[in-house]
Amino acid sequence: MLDDLYILILVGTLLVLLAAFSSILASRFGTPLLLLFLSVGLIAGTDGLGLEFDNAPLAYFVGTLALAVILFDSGFQTPFSTFRQAAAPAITLATIGVLVTSVLFGLAAEWLLGVGLLEGILLGAIVGSTDAAAVFFLLKTSGITLRDRVKSLLEIESGTNDPMAIFLTIALVELLREGSGTDALGFGILLGFIQQMGLGLVAGLIGGRGIAYFIAKLDVDRALLPILIIALSLAVFALTGALDGSGFLAVYVAGLYAGNANLKRAASIKRFQEGMTWLAQIIMFLILGLLATPRNFDTILIPGVLLALFLIFLARPLAVWLCLVPFGFRRRETVFVSWVGLRGAVSILLAILPILAGLDVSTTFFNIAFVIVLTSLLLQGWTLASVARWLRLTVPPRIGPVEKFELELPGDASHELLSYKVVENSPVATGARVPRWARPSLVIRDGRSMRYQYAGRLKPGDYVFLFISPRYPPLLDRLFASPAPVADDDDEFFGEFTINPASLAGSLAEAYGLQLGEDESTLTVAALIARRLGGRASYGDRAVIEPVELIVRETDADGVVTSAGLSLSPPDDSLLPFPVPTNPRETWRTIKRLFRRP
Structure with missing residues (x-):
């Protein structure tokens, strides 16, 4: 028995080492890291090297703990400045966006798989959230610098949409297990959502404040401090869940509060948590890969790929468009946010819940979710940088390596x-x-x-x-810092002319024929840019004010434009494959055109 234990430890260690070393390959070739982790698990599994692992409850338990650690670190590493910049659109995407995606996907799954609408929406909820680990890693290793507003939106959305997907999945699994129909949807789920998210938010704020208080007051050994923080965060997660709140939301909010509380020894805490997060990701992805059985994919491969394409090209873009219309995002930004909807380990983890509940569709849903994740990572993960450059959403780096x-x-x-x-x-x-x-x-x-x-x-x-x-x-x-590398088109990025952001917009309108609103002529150029951008400007932001484009070159710590450029040839959005309305009035006109009789 002891020999088996040693062999098990040796095999597990070798798998973790192989997954860790695969990150070097991911960094060099731009491969989605999650794809490599899952591949290691698949290769080592029952249809590869023959390791048998079919313990779904253990996989869900380990995955849940790992996800709690990842979400706490995601909140801990997010500055309040980043959160404020894109909180409203990101939270809208993380809640309404996940719901709309789940319903649209459910309708497609009902038609393609022949399941009930409730089962279809359940599958939509399983694959409804984007993967924070995959998004963070690809944004970091893609070799591109995104505009701050878009990058902040993607990071916050991917870190906050898991609680909504988890809530929907658990609620729908309970309804199906109890035999309730679609008439049970609505008021009961809405009350459950308010309860879970409300308790999660309150518990997260209390827990984050408690973590910051204890760390400030307790004289703890330096080596024990990061362990104490991880333990406290998991206690917040577990206690909130025991009170029927969203533990995942609570642990993210606690991390956000504690990470911005100026904790002592913050540098060592962050380094420890980064290591713990990497370990949690590797273990979670390996176990989920081992749990899969690729030989069972043959019957669901084509439906799974078709559903993945529907999710990527229709369900996610429609949900993103509806959620971002009120926030004034440009067409290019909307299309890019739609494309960066990578599915990952959370979708596979949630696909275990129907297995634990004993639903008839559990095995089929698990295999389809796995195929959708692989398709998403292959198609979206490998093209993220190329799509960002094609949509001209990258900005020249402000500084070089330091x-x-x-x-x-x-x-x-x-x-x-x-x-x-x-x-x-x-x-x-x-x-x-x-x-x-x-x-x-x-x-x-x-x-x-x-x-x-x-x-x-x-x-x-x-x-x-x-x-x-x-x-x-x-x-x-x-x-x-060393000098930032200058690409061939960087000189033209900030426009042909430099303009004074303190000058009046009316003077600029007279010189270039700008189309301004009634009260915009008295604004400064800096205030005009901020208004057109939704209230806050960031480095590289561009505001099209026909017939020119104003470009943010520099901002101060408060987001006030201190240097701006002017381009006489704004980029043409006609390169997009379809028109994307960007405000409520344009949206209403588009809807009327769609339903107008010929």
Whole structure:
């Protein structure tokens, strides 16, 4: 028996190592990382190397814990500034968007699979949420820089839509197990939704505040602190679930609150949680891959692929369009958000619930969900960067690579110690001075340490130590960064002319014939851009005001435009395969045209 235990540990360790090393391949070739993790599980499984694993309850238990860890870290790593920038459209997508996607997909599944409408909507709820891990990794390794608003929307949506999909799946499984029909939908589910999400939100806020309070008050050993935070987050998750609230929403909100509470030793906490999140992802994906049986895919392969294509090209785009219309997103942005709807481990995890409930369609739904996830990762995951460039949603990077190390100070210091490595051709290497507020103190050059005052001009290879406020301005990154790579079209990206954002929009309208509203002539150019962009501007944002386009070159910490460009040739949206209305009036006109009699 002991020999079997050692063999089991050895095999499990080898699988984790193989999955971890596959991340190198994913980074080099742009392969969706989740696809590689699942592939390792499939290859090692019953139809590959022959490892037998059919324990669905254990897979769901491990996957649930792993998902709670991932969601807490997702909230912990999200700054409030990012959340505020795209919270409204992202939450709309994470709730109404998931519901609309599930219903549309359910109608298609009912017709294609011959199941009941309730079963079809259940399958839609299973595959209704996007995968945060896949989206985060692809955005990080794609080699492109997206506009801040679009990137923030995608990150927040993928991190917040799991609770809605989980709630719908559990509610529909209960209805089907009890034998209720479609007439049971509606008021009961709405009350359940309000209860679960309301309790989840309240418990998350209380739990996040409690985590921040305990960490600030308790004198815990440095090595135990990250473990304590993970344990507290899982306690918030479990307690909320026991009270019939959404534990997944609670753990995400708790992470969001705690991550923005200026916790001591935040750098080491984040590093620990990143490692825990990677481990949780690998274990969850491997187990789900082992649970699948590819030989059973033959009968559902074609329906599964057809449903995946319906989800990718119809259900998701329609849901995104309906949700983003009130927020003034441009056609290109709407199309891109529709495309970045990668399905992942959460969909496979939710597909276990019908198996646990003993539903007749459980095995079929699990296999179809697996095929949909694989299709989504292959089609959408591998083309994300290309689609972003085609839609011209990328922006030139503001700075090049920078080497920075965050060091911790003992006690409750209100400042941090940073170390930068001086790289070739960076501003500080070419003579720029480090500002006094950064309190530069030490320089290490060729293995010798010296005070900053006596180091003279900084040289490439020097290490500079600075004491700064935890909310250090990004100016330091710019000073120590190597030059950003300049592509052939970067010079034209910000327009042919530079304009003063403090000048009046009326003057600009007289010079270029801008079509302004009645009260817009008295606004400054900066205020006009912000209004056209929905209230807040970010680096690289573009506001089309016929017949020109105004482009945000720089903003301050409050999102106020400090530098802008003007393009006389706005990009033509005719390259899109279909027109996408971007405001309620245009939406109503489109709907009337669709239903107009010939």
